[in-house]
Amino acid sequence: MSPNPGDSATHRFPVPGLAAEAEILVDRWGVPHIYARSPDDGFLAQGFNAARDRLWQIDLWRRRGLGLLSEVFGPQHVERDRAARLFLYRGDMHGEWLAYGSDTKRVATAFTAGVNAFVELTRSDPGLLPVEFTRLGYLPATWQPEDVARIRSHGLFYNLRQEVARARTLRDFGPAVEALRRRLEPPHELTVPEGLDLSLIPDDVLAVYDLATTPPVFAAAAVSGDDVAPPSGQHSNNWVLAASRTQTGRPLLANDPHRAVSVPSLRYVAHLATPDLDVIGAGEPALPGISIGHNGRIAFGLTIFSIDQEDLYVYETNPADPGEYRYQGRWEPMRVVSETVPVPDGEPVPVELRFTRHGPVVHEDPQRHTAFAVRAAWLEPGMAPYLGSMDYMRARTWDQFVAAMNRWGAPPENQVYADTEGTIGWKTGGLTPIRRNWDGLLPVPGDGRYEWDGFYDMDQLPGAENPESGWLATANEMNLPPDFPADRVIAYDWYAPYRKQRITEVLDAGRALSAQDCVRLQTDYVSIPARRIVARARELLAGEDDVDRPLALLAGWDADLAVDSPAAALFEVWYRRHLRPVLLRAALSRLVEPERIEAALRAVLPDEVLLADARVDLDLLEQPGDRFGPDPDAVLAGVLHTSLTSAVADLERVFGPDRARWSWGRLHVARLRHPLAALLDEPLAGRTAVGPAPRGGSGDTVGNTAYTPDFVQSAGSTFRIVVDVGSWDDSLVMNSPGQSGAPDSPHYADLFSSWAADEAFPLVYSRAAVESATEQRIVLEPGPPRSG
Template sequence: MITLLRWLTRLVGAGIAVLVVAGSLFYWMASRSIPDYEADWTVPGIDGEIEIVRNTAAVPHIFALTDHDAYYGLGFSHAQDRLWQMLLMRRQAQGRLSEVFGRRTLEIDDLMRRLDLDGHATRSLDAFSEESRGILQAYADGVNAWLRLVGSEALGRGAPELFLFEPEIAPWRPNDSVLISFLMALELATHHENEILRARASLALPEPGRIADLMPDAPGTGAAELGDFASLLELPRTLFAEATGSTGPRDALHPNWQGLNRGGASNVWAATPARSAAGGALMASDPHQSLSAPTLWYLARLELATGGVIGATIPGTPGILNGRSERLSWGITASYLDDIDLYIEEVNPENPTQYRTPDGWAEFETRREIIEIADEAPVTITLRETVNGPVIPGAHWNAGTVTPAGHVMTMRWTALSDENTTIQTGLRLMRARTIEEALEAGEDFVAPSANLMLASEDGRIAMQVVGHMPWRLIEHETQARMPSRGWVEGNRWQGITQYFANPTFIDPERGILGNTNNKMVDRDFPLHVSFHWGDTQRITRLGRLMEAREVHTRDSFIGAQLDTVSPAARNLLPLVARDLWFTGQPAAIGTTERMRQRALELLADWNGEMNEHLPEPLIFAAWMRALQHRLVRDDIGPLAEEFWTVEPVFLERVFRDIDGASVWCDVRPSSVIETCTEMAQLSLDAALQELSETYGDDIESWRWGAAHEALHEHPVLGETRLFSWIVNIRQATSGGDFTLNRAATPGTGPEPYVNIHGAGYRGVYDFADPDSSVFIIATGQSGHPLSRHYDDMGELWRRGEYVPMTLDPELARAANLGITVLRPQSN
């Protein structure tokens, strides 16, 4: 027995030793790809010495003799810190994921091939100016310089993920950067999915007219100028004053998903010197996207011939999309301009190679492509296209659910162009000196349409909708709200409207411009911009905060950016709970009635702040989610699974009985007529039961942050048990779906309240003291999980803190992490 124990001990010890040795070896190999920020390299293709100064936040400040070398240095820095991210995005846009990850990514590859993003990007390069093509080439040369060093210096393959997946790494090309912009456009697009969902809902509803409740138009006439909130809401000023008091706003310190309004989102606003305490223009920008590790954004500063520029870049592209120069600041939000149409195309029953047109049958343009699949035989797909765009199989975006037999669906989208020069706008903004030059640069922007906000050192501000607007005819059958018949001439695009037709707002009289993806104008179709907007709630809170004080500061803009008060909670609770508050009978501890009464007591005293330490946000979120689902499920059946995400305007229409919308409260199969109060109570009880099963029966101990952790998930390794605990980042967070500090939830799945969509970047710029400007990203600069800069900004971001955003070279060099020097090779 003793001998057996000895051998078991030896075997266990040997096993542990093997694991330790293997782990140490893997760590050593993986850590080889952590870049040395103090290295001195000799590289080809540069005009002179390049200095890349990493400040204390690991933000590269790139100094070079020429603009060519500055962009070369940016490409080099991106590749050093985010190589895997860049390669993955390129491979996804090319439709070549399955070569590495197997069949599980085949559907993604199929879609990318049908949209031909790589082909459009390659052909678009000819539409760029010679100067822009030179910048793209310089950037690509910088990326490739790092790739060569990885090979020649044995730098751990450049990223630890490449030890697990060994794809061949092709050199970076200028059109690869253009391709990344196409991928970003696709990830921000929502109108095609909205068209399909609206069509499905209209088919499922017993009364199709009730689609106006379920998927409502944004109310109001639209807003961009935010100087007078009372007028904005058409409320008497006395009521506004009573609601806000005189203390001013309170400074709160604080991979792809499904559902409504889950594409592009952002906040951006600006103030003229007349509304600034320090006498300079102010601007705040925080673009929202799906949270990931690392985040999409990468901070950088470049010294160009026209001066320094600093802000947020996307690895793989050379432009600063949100940031500032010495003269201008700029930021973007998704405009929600309707730049996509879906068409139902009739296939010739006598000849399936043809489709109907206004002039008779025409041949599909057809080609075949081969998709390579790891460890499997390749798959050949047939791609078809009409004059309305590529054919989209029914498996994508649930298109098959609204495509009749004998027909196919096609997609017309402004981004699918061989002259898509969107990325050129960013390159021109970095060198623009005036508002006029910046607005002119917006003409190169194609898709996705965006609101470009500008502020200048001379105190001017402007907002311009950029991106191509389809020229539709007034007789369009569905007004692009749902798929339409492709063979009807009145449904087809007549081209693109001219740039001057896009909404523009310059130097507003009241001194403040802002956008939260809200409805900004109310123009008649077809110049209407959109029927489908990304926000109806945040804009009301922004307007209130902007009007609550006469002048603003950098800190008041930061306070607004981090604000966690939910206007949806403040609007909905008085409606939904009005017949439930203070009306219950005495009930024993542990009963459903007692728990309901305690929840209502907490909500009655709550100010709508979605604070991570409070139970009220969790109760509110669960209640509204359960209520909406209960209201719609008897009307639309299984389609209700698509409507877990709360739509405040729908609930408001129901409980205000707008146009008879209270009919949603009646359960159709039942013999009695249920009231909205009954639905509210049943939904609250269901929500409380769900929460008690997860968090216990003590309501006061519940915490929003326990359910509302920000999930920054690695796009590949984050799903594995072995590596997820290393590569994923989870943090308890405040905010919610409708707060300015946006922290949106999926509404469904095993974690319906987890935070998966928010501000990956925040920046606040003050031209009264430009070097007091600040910015932050959600994770860290490095994409290497073993680097201390993988998540070092994450806790700052969670707490609502920032790092300095200075163009002062001496401040960048002070206490820097290291200076990388790139020297030209001698001839």
């Protein structure tokens, strides 16, 4: 009996805990439509279905979050497991549950009971087990309701990594070099907190934090501490259009969150229908509910709002006892928790977890009598990522939605909203620390001088309702209103504004849009930085014969990074590989000694895997001032000439001299590899891979396709949705590479080619439309209670 789609027969499963029969209708795109007669049965069926389609993925999520990877993958993951345990929520669960929606504990209990019901079925019928378990010889675990709330390490986090990168650059090179690394918004003068000795901060101070907050890398012979994947791009776009701005006279809401491009997909599209709730959209498969979508009355979608929710504290420790740190003039003991990490075929490995009053200790240096701990708002009660959607997904009006956002904690978000009454809105949410005497941009001493003074109320965060423009949009840019109080500090580390600028450009054109127009905007590849860089190059290189042909290719180009564009290939290779480093090297040459320029360049060059950010580059090109000496235009012309000539030679080595054969999609591709590929034998390792497919765009475009140094897409919107508010069956969605995480399922990668072609499919909602699209019917029947 297979739980996977592709078989038109009805499958029946006994499910302990169900009060009445429930149905799961799987449509031709792999989307499950879950019908139940009560909320408890609905969330139980949602958990069962999540395990049916994504069991290996959600089991890995739980193991990673709870620090139990070593139990099945070996002792090389003990340090990662220890790190994960440092960042679990360890507070009172009673208060934790109450911090979410009023019935969140009940929902989590039902959801995890559904997961466990499917896990128990795999024990009696191993044919239901995903292939990853059978190949690697382990079994999925059962869950506790607390697992969905205690695990925090799958969220998005701000701004600890920036604090440390800033401190290191200041430590080694000073503020002028730091200004070439990162742009602060709103403009702000950087000052080192009193008492902070930058020399005490080691380069690897966040090694444990990185182990806790990044996905594991599995290799055939992993080395402890080396299995760290860099965090991927964490952008998003969303917008909402009033009825007056659409072709149908109904509001439209669009959302395309940008995360790692992976197999299985991070998101899972589902429909949950009970007598008091009928919600459809996407969430993360290991969590109950829906965080992006609609409920038949309101639609909602989110992007990151970059609240600074983290601080690194630097402590002086007691030379006589490194387990004590100085706080308010006395030695205070760290709290020590001793645990064991199970490993295969051996005794459990003891680990020691240390905590200060501010949070988990991530680094200790007894020789220098220092220790470092992380204070994170996302370790407070009610901060499990996305679990706050329990309340707002059930709202029926704008006022109810805004009230529900009071319970939203993490990640910090821009929510856009639309309803059938015609209201559109934007509301930010997230737990925001109040720092009375510092700005959060650098680590601070942990001796009591730098403490959070509570948190801002949600109504102190910005929002808007029914603007005159008829639309609202966010794209992670600095979007604090002009009249926002300057002393109410939210953050200074924001993403670049270019995606939002392009969205504004399109929406301000005034044309009434359709749902399909919104899909086209979600996959728009016009690069604002490319447009401005090429314009500056034309200005400075006019008449340069030896670069005339490539410059002419760019000069006649519309800055669209289309998949088949020769100019796009030239621009991206030029800008990322040649222009940016040559430009920054020229700026650094006036700030640091010649022998230190390359080290400084490594400190300020953006990591393309993490983000695209042209703010510093454009400022240097367009407003050079005296940063390149008395004749900046001459210096910049040389930079542009040298780098463009090198880029042309680079492309000719790859494609040959015939520029008609150049195309961006020949370089820039999406290629997905299963996380366990290194541990799987052939042909399974090859069978779990997806792609390659040519891609347009970059990390600077609305259609975000951020890439690694070899131009392989690393992040972007694998999930996209456009909600036609009120005509719900006309909504559109995409979730690449497919809905299922099972390699033997026809829905494992069936959406990949459509996604790569920038297409979408119908998000059917009404029962009639669902029935007409049903591919497989699953019936869940009340079953006997589990033994034991």
